[in-house]
Amino acid sequence: MRELELYYGPQHLGMVGNFSLTLQVEGDKILKASANPGYLHRGFEKLMEKRSWIKNFPMVCRINVIEPDSMEMIYSMGVEKLAGIEVPERAHFIRSIFLELARVGSHLFGLWAYANMLGFDTVAQWAMYHRDLVLDLFEELTGGRVYHIYIWPGGVRRDFPEGFKDKIVKTLHTIGGCVPDYDSTFFNNRLFYERACNVGKVSRAEAMEMGGVGQVIRATGMAYDIRKVEPYAAYDRVPWNVPTRKEGDAFSRIWIVRDEMIESVHMIFKLLDEMPEGNVYNRIPNPFKWRIPEGEAYVRCESSRGELGLYMVSDGGKEPYRAHFRTPSYSHGLTVLEKALEGANISDVGNIMMSLYVVAPEIDR
Amino acid sequence: MLKQELETTFDNITIRMEKKNQLELSITKDGIMSVLSFLKNKGYDHLHVISCVDWIDDKQLELVYILSAYMKQDVPGETEQLNILLKTRIGRDDPKYITSIALFPAAEPYEREIHEMFGVDFLGHPRLTPLLLERDYDIPPFRKDFDTKQYVDDVFGSVPSVEGEDKN
Numbered sequence: 001m002r003e004l005e006l007y008y009g010p011q012h013l014g015m016v017g018n019f020s021l022t023l024q025v026e027g028d029k030i031l032k033a034s035a036n037p038g039y040l041h042r043g044f045e046k047l048m049e050k051r052s053w054i055k056n057f058p059m060v061c062r063i064n065v066i067e068p069d070s071m072e073m074i075y076s077m078g079v080e081k082l083a084g085i086e087v088p089e090r091a092h093f094i095r096s097i098f099l100e101l102a103r104v105g106s107h108l109f110g111l112w113a114y115a116n117m118l119g120f121d122t123v124a125q126w127a128m129y130h131r132d133l134v135l136d137l138f139e140e141l142t143g144g145r146v147y148h149i150y151i152w153p154g155g156v157r158r159d160f161p162e163g164f165k166d167k168i169v170k171t172l173h174t175i176g177g178c179v180p181d182y183d184s185t186f187f188n189n190r191l192f193y194e195r196a197c198n199v200g201k202v203s204r205a206e207a208m209e210m211g212g213v214g215q216v217i218r219a220t221g222m223a224y225d226i227r228k229v230e231p232y233a234a235y236d237r238v239p240w241n242v243p244t245r246k247e248g249d250a251f252s253r254i255w256i257v258r259d260e261m262i263e264s265v266h267m268i269f270k271l272l273d274e275m276p277e278g279n280v281y282n283r284i285p286n287p288f289k290w291r292i293p294e295g296e297a298y299v300r301c302e303s304s305r306g307e308l309g310l311y312m313v314s315d316g317g318k319e320p321y322r323a324h325f326r327t328p329s330y331s332h333g334l335t336v337l338e339k340a341l342e343g344a345n346i347s348d349v350g351n352i353m354m355s356l357y358v359v360a361p362e363i364d365r
Numbered sequence: 366m367l368k369q370e371l372e373t374t375f376d377n378i379t380i381r382m383e384k385k386n387q388l389e390l391s392i393t394k395d396g397i398m399s400v401l402s403f404l405k406n407k408g409y410d411h412l413h414v415i416s417c418v419d420w421i422d423d424k425q426l427e428l429v430y431i432l433s434a435y436m437k438q439d440v441p442g443e444t445e446q447l448n449i450l451l452k453t454r455i456g457r458d459d460p461k462y463i464t465s466i467a468l469f470p471a472a473e474p475y476e477r478e479i480h481e482m483f484g485v486d487f488l489g490h491p492r493l494t495p496l497l498l499e500r501d502y503d504i505p506p507f508r509k510d511f512d513t514k515q516y517v518d519d520v521f522g523s524v525p526s527v528e529g530e531d532k533n
Contacts, residue, residue, distance in 0.1 A: 037496065037497060038495075038496065038497035038498065038499065041497040041498065043506070043513070045507070046506065046507055046511075046513060047513065049509075050513070081384060081385075208410060208411070208435060209410075209469070209470050209471065210470050210471050211411065211412060211413070211469075211471030217435075222435065222436070224435055224436065229436070229437070229446055230386070230446045295383070295384075296389070296450070297384060297387070298387055298413075298431055298448050298450060300413070300448070307413075309413050309414060309431070311414060311416045311429065311431060311450075313418055321418070322416075322418045322419075324414065324416040326413050326414035326431070330474065331471055331474070334473075334474040335470065335471060335473060335474060364497055
């Protein structure tokens with residue numbers, strides 16, 4: 001049969017975000033795929049070199065549009081490690097709760113994208129509605145719905161307002177009460193099983209050599225989660241589990257997303273119970289005159305998509321000398337995706353890409 | 366333990382550990398591949414990122430390979446999760462280096478990006494095509510002597526602003 005070159009994206013129903021693929025196809029079988037990122041390249045890492053340490057926050061959180069909070073967290077961690085700033089215990093707990101709420105919100109967004117792509121429009125609308133409830137919580141706490149700039153070096157910007165704990169519990173109960181509905185309509189649905197089972201398989205060896213993290217590697221049975229491997233914030237203060245599965249296909253990756261949401265909600269309840277009193281913020285020097293000692297730091301945390309890293313160099317000046325983000329979508333969207341698409345069917349491209357949880361702005365930065 | 370083994374195996378390697386679980390290794394540019402394969406055999410099998418820093422005052426580019434073990438249980442005798450920063454410096458004019466794809470397939474897009482942003486040629490890399498950018502630049506754009514503001518003024522500066530028109 002004749003080989004054709006097929007351009008998939010950046011405007012395509014099966015694509016969320018600006019990202020495209022060039023597929024070599026024979027019939028509807030994909031022979032070779034190559035990813036074309038760059039539609040969202042804003043040169044943030046370069047621009048950061050010209051802005052002071054504190055002025056970088058509005059840019060940092062726009063690197064991952066869907067879950068900006070882990071970006072704030074990683075940047076704060078980097079600055080704290082370079083400058084040697086300590087964080088109060090209560091701020092650690094608030095950070096963890098905040099990040100887990102963000103993870104739930106981000107996973108619901110991911111579920112919206114995935115369900116929408118498979119044609120489960122009802123489930124997609126539910127997920128979007130429930131994400132909105134989480135965003136309402138953020139709005140009350142920080143004043144912003146999507147970009148919060150709540151976590152910053154030395155702690156968090158302000159303490160929980162009065163009655164906020166109860167609001168978190170109430171919202172999470174509302175969302176958690178719908179888990180049986182999600183299960184019966186989507187996760188236990190035969191259609192989802194037929195579409196996703198054995199699609200986009202990535203073995204553990206392949207995932208490891210291509211730098212797979214997050215759901216990609218946890219779907220192959222390895223409990224690799226930075227919150228466990230290298231605990232930060234308050235993640236080592238409460239017991240919790242890392243959900244894993246063995247199959248390594250799209251079905252198991254989406255199931256892990258579901259299990260992680262439930263685990264996060266349970267973790268938030270435990271963290272709320274254990275949260276100590278105290279201040280939430282250690283004073284940092286005047287941000288306009290702030291110079292950070294010479295040195296370099298590599299920090300990492302677990303975003304909703306997997307391991308997120310930041311390599312930052314300071315030359316003793318008012319701005320970072322170099323910042324380089326290691327984002328999970330970078331290896332998933334460029335290396336793992338190209339490999340997983342080989343031999344797949346054209347109708348599964350969106351399926352495989354969404355199940356790898358690729359977010360385009362994270363690749364381009 | 367790893368520190369002693371590295372010191373005995375490789376000459377001219379500098380080892381520093383100033384921050385918590387962050388091991389910084391510097392070596393001359395011929396040594397990187399042997400250290401990388403040594404560390405990989407030791408169980409440090411996860412290449413996080415390859416980064417590049419432009420030290421313009423020293424007229425050098427610094428390549429930074431950051432790796433760790435997926436699971437610390439994979440490394441015998443490892444008690445804490447180590448992040449290893451392996452660094453080398455190469456000349457800034459016409460920089461060339463060798464690819465590490467054979468050891469770590471994950472390196473492919475990172476090397477492609479460094480080629481695009483810093484102009485480093487990785488010999489043996491199968492596709493050093495542009496990754497993120499669409500225009501041609503005289504100076505690779507992430508180098509320190511590339512002035513973002515100047516570039517924007519030169520390329521887009523001739524478009525009159527809407528406010529300016531109103532005033533006239």
